Amino acid sequence: MASRRTQLVASACALVVLLLLVVLGGAVAQAPAGTRKVSPPRRMLSTNTNVPAESVHSYGATAAFQQTSSSVHRKLAAASSKVPKQPKNAPESVVFDVGSFGAVGDGRSDDTKAFQNAWAKACSSPKPAALLVPAGKKFLVKEIVFAGPCKSQVTFKHDGTVVAPKDKADWSKPQGYPHWIHFRNIDSLTVTGKGTLDGNGKVWWKNSCRVNKKLPCTHAPTTLIFSSCKHLKVENIKLINSPQFHLWIESSHDVTLSRLTIASPGNSPGTDGIHVANSEDVRIIKAYIKSGDDCISVETGTKNLYATKIECGPGHGISIGSLGDDNSKAQVSNITIDNAHLTGTMFGARIKSWQGGSGYAKDIKFLNLVMDNVKNPIIIDQNYCTMADPAHPKPCKEQKSAVQFSNILFKNIKGTSATKDAIKLHCSKAFPCRDVVLQDIDLKVKGGGEKNAATSTCENAMLSKSSNVSPSPCTSAVTKDDKDDLIPQDYE
Ligand SMILES: *[C@@H]1O[C@H](CO)[C@@H](O)[C@H](O)[C@H]1NC(C)=O
Numbered sequence: 001m002a003s004r005r006t007q008l009v010a011s012a013c014a015l016v017v018l019l020l021l022v023v024l025g026g027a028v029a030q031a032p033a034g035t036r037k038v039s040p041p042r043r044m045l046s047t048n049t050n051v052p053a054e055s056v057h058s059y060g061a062t063a064a065f066q067q068t069s070s071s072v073h074r075k076l077a078a079a080s081s082k083v084p085k086q087p088k089n090a091p092e093s094v095v096f097d098v099g100s101f102g103a104v105g106d107g108r109s110d111d112t113k114a115f116q117n118a119w120a121k122a123c124s125s126p127k128p129a130a131l132l133v134p135a136g137k138k139f140l141v142k143e144i145v146f147a148g149p150c151k152s153q154v155t156f157k158h159d160g161t162v163v164a165p166k167d168k169a170d171w172s173k174p175q176g177y178p179h180w181i182h183f184r185n186i187d188s189l190t191v192t193g194k195g196t197l198d199g200n201g202k203v204w205w206k207n208s209c210r211v212n213k214k215l216p217c218t219h220a221p222t223t224l225i226f227s228s229c230k231h232l233k234v235e236n237i238k239l240i241n242s243p244q245f246h247l248w249i250e251s252s253h254d255v256t257l258s259r260l261t262i263a264s265p266g267n268s269p270g271t272d273g274i275h276v277a278n279s280e281d282v283r284i285i286k287a288y289i290k291s292g293d294d295c296i297s298v299e300t301g302t303k304n305l306y307a308t309k310i311e312c313g314p315g316h317g318i319s320i321g322s323l324g325d326d327n328s329k330a331q332v333s334n335i336t337i338d339n340a341h342l343t344g345t346m347f348g349a350r351i352k353s354w355q356g357g358s359g360y361a362k363d364i365k366f367l368n369l370v371m372d373n374v375k376n377p378i379i380i381d382q383n384y385c386t387m388a389d390p391a392h393p394k395p396c397k398e399q400k401s402a403v404q405f406s407n408i409l410f411k412n413i414k415g416t417s418a419t420k421d422a423i424k425l426h427c428s429k430a431f432p433c434r435d436v437v438l439q440d441i442d443l444k445v446k447g448g449g450e451k452n453a454a455t456s457t458c459e460n461a462m463l464s465k466s467s468n469v470s471p472s473p474c475t476s477a478v479t480k481d482d483k484d485d486l487i488p489q490d491y492e
Pocket of ligand 1: 334
């Protein structure tokens with residue numbers, strides 16, 4: 001028995017060896033021949049047939065550089081299965097002009113479908129691609145989603161004007177937060193150009209509960225939202241007349257916003273300039289913002305944000321929060337606002353939370369700010385309450401929990417206040433603000449003499465240090481007015 005089994009095993013082994021030899025031999029014989037017909041990858045076929053508008057362009061690179069950069073780029077692309085990182089000068093890209101997809105650009109014809117089709121081509125291009133919105137035309141586009149993932153880097157080259165429908169009937173029924181232009185789930189997207197996005201917000205402003213108190217509160221569309229994007233750049237474009245927020249960065253990572261212009265009237269309700277939530281590593285470099293609400297609002301889930309060279313006003317200033325609404329948990333850390341000029345705004349450097357939340361906002365710096373006729377230049381408000389938020393139609397109640405604010409620096413802040421309330425640090429009784437530092441601050445009431453001097457009021461604020469601060473911190477009594485914080489402020 002034993003010897004029979006050994007025999008069987010031995011012959012089985014021989015069979016396996018034989019099979020292996022046959023397979024290997026076949027492969028060796030095939031490899032150098034190159035005579036077999038190789039079919040091209042399916043991907044190439046599908047993008048190269050029937051492309052109505054393919055041309056090769058490059059932006060801002062010399063011909064010589066283009067050659068090297070694109071060959072280097074091809075090597076990089078071949079070496080890596082991931083989306084390649086963009087070299088310093090933009091590489092050659094395949095351009096898909098919305099005009100070639102049937103967009104009319106007369107401001108009246110509905111060009112939504114053409115934009116969708118151009119995006120589908122750009123996003124599925126195996127080479128870096130650009131969707132071009134050409135200059136000199138005005139495209140009417142309805143609610144639209146530009147979804148990824150894309151096969152390569154995509155540039156949205158926006159040189160024309162894109163306008164939202166002005167009739168409310170052209171929008172879907174608002175529920176939750178509606179959006180006009182939504183970029184979702186894209187790696188290495190660049191939106192650039194000298195173009196404008198005009199949200200046509202008038203009809204929304206007029207029907208806002210903040211303007212017409214008889215109407216129920218609902219949210220109006222955000223002009224431009226990016227969600228779940230990484231390695232995102234948005235530069236140069238102009239956003240105007242948004243129904244609600246202009247630009248919203250949501251659940252994104254490694255984001256650079258530069259040289260943006262945002263403009264809506266000072267009395268347009270809820271028209272925040274740049275709203276950042278649940279995002280990490282965000283840089284805002286040079287922004288000119290006129291709006292009817294916060295120029296910049298930093299919401300929960302935001303970590304490592306740096307903003308510099310910001311012009312703000314009119315508007316409600318630069319704000320962290322509001323945090324902790326509906327007893328929610330806030331997580332905000334490492335936020336720096338460095339070098340901003342605020343003109344005629346309702347607030348300046350502001351941190352706000354509702355009562356009843358939990359979590360934290362920590363490691364926050366406001367540096368090098370110039371205030372020009374700002375109503376409350378420096379303000380921490382842990383009793384924030386507004387009924388204009390659809391989710392909060394009722395006055396707020398005093399609660400026992402709060403978002404913990406800590407390690408907050410206000411440094412080198414100068415200029416004028418439109419009211420006496422130059423510095424207000426109004427923190428939670430349950431969770432006083434910790435490690436607040438005021439340094440090199442000089443705020444005066446605009447046109448105010450001795451009788452109308454700027455004041456500084458504090459409640460539950462633990463100043464760990466203050467030097468060279470005028471008005472002297474925490475020297476004025478908190479007034480009854482200040483105590484009325486829980487009465488909703490409609491326009492904040
Ligand atoms: C804080 O954010 C900045 C970007 O503004 C970043 O350079 C820095 O590394 C971050 N610090 C920490 C401790 O994460």
